[in-house]
Amino acid sequence: MFLERWSPARVGAAFTDRTGGVSLPPYESLNLGKTDADDPAAVAENFARLREAIGVERVVTCWQTHSSDVLEVDEDFLSGWRPGSELGAALPGQASLRKADALVTTLPRVALCVRVADCVPVLLADAEAGVVAAAHAGRVGLLGGVLEAAAASMRRLGATRIQAWVGPHICGRxxxxxxxxxxxxxxRLPATRAVTAAGTPAIDLGAGARSELERLGCSPVTSCEPCTAETASLFSHRRDAGSTGRQCGLVWLATS
Ligand SMILES: [Zn+2]
Known part of the structure; x- marks a missing residue:
């Protein structure tokens, strides 16, 4: 279920892989997205297992559109949350997810979740100030400033020293x-310069994300960056020609 998981003081952070869920091929098995193609009941069960594994009841997702929009998750936002809310309108009777590509909160025991399958999941935390954020940084979002927007939102909420985790994504080769x-x-972001193994033009999203985090004064940066396209235990949109699921990055404030 977890590619890797961290528990520094007062913060939890994790990246999932595709194992430990109930979705059927080609979404096997811990698919946390693609509710338009996978069985929503299976995705709901996958989220239930994820909540159980991290010991945090409220997992919050958003409708990702490759924007640089940040959604603050506050008590008002959470007032309607219930198990299954992660799926939005994919479950009957539920409202659509809110559109955003980064989530930020100061509330404890709320896990912010971004879903990816080649794009870069980036987790941010200032444990002392009690502010965390999660961002979906694909090519468009990264170049559009989603990390800068997320860090700025955190600073408005009191963050001063932001550490980061860069998760699995498609590599520059x-x-x-x-x-x-x-x-x-x-x-626009020189660190993204890359070539494929065949020598053709490519983009290194991870290097771009790390460059942005350095520019924004976020450190330390913990890298957990296996290539999604080259790792069978991870979902990859490019490798599987679109027919694949979504893994996630998760970050939350613990109560102590
Ligand atoms: Zn690769």
């Missing part, structure tokens, strides 16, 4: 893109 797209990324 595998993430081949058209010339113009590569040039655009390299110009």
């Amino acid at each position: 595998c993430y081949e893109v058209p010339n113009a797209m590569a040039e655009d990324a390299w110009t």
Whole structure:
């Protein structure tokens, strides 16, 4: 279930892999997204197992659109939360998820969850100030400033020293893109410059994310970055031509 998991003082952070769930192929097995294609009941069960494993009841997700929008999860937001809310309108009688690509909170025992399958999940925490955030940083979001927006939201809520975790994503050798797209990324965020094993233009999302985190003064940065496309135990949109599930990054404030 967990690719890796950390428990520094007052914070929990984790990245999941695709094991330990109930979804059937091609979403086997711990799929936490793609409710338009997978059986929502299976995804709901996967989230139930995840909540049980981390010991945090409230897991919050958002409708990710590759934006740089940050959603603050406060008591008002959580007032309607119940098990299954992670799926939004995929379950009958539930409202749609709110659109955002980063979540931030100061509330304890609320796990912020971003879903990915090649994009970079980035977790942020200032344990002392009691502020955490999770961001979905694909090419568009990363270049659009989603990490800067997430860090800025945390600082508005009192964060001063932000540590970060960079999770599994497609690597620079595998993430081949058209010339113009590569040039655009390299110009806007030079650290993303990469070439594939075949020598064609590529984008290194992880290097780009780490470069952004350094610029934003976030440290230390813990890297957990196996390549999704090259790791069978991880979902990869590119490798599986879109027919795959979603793993996640999770961060939460513990009560002590
Ligand atoms: Zn790779």
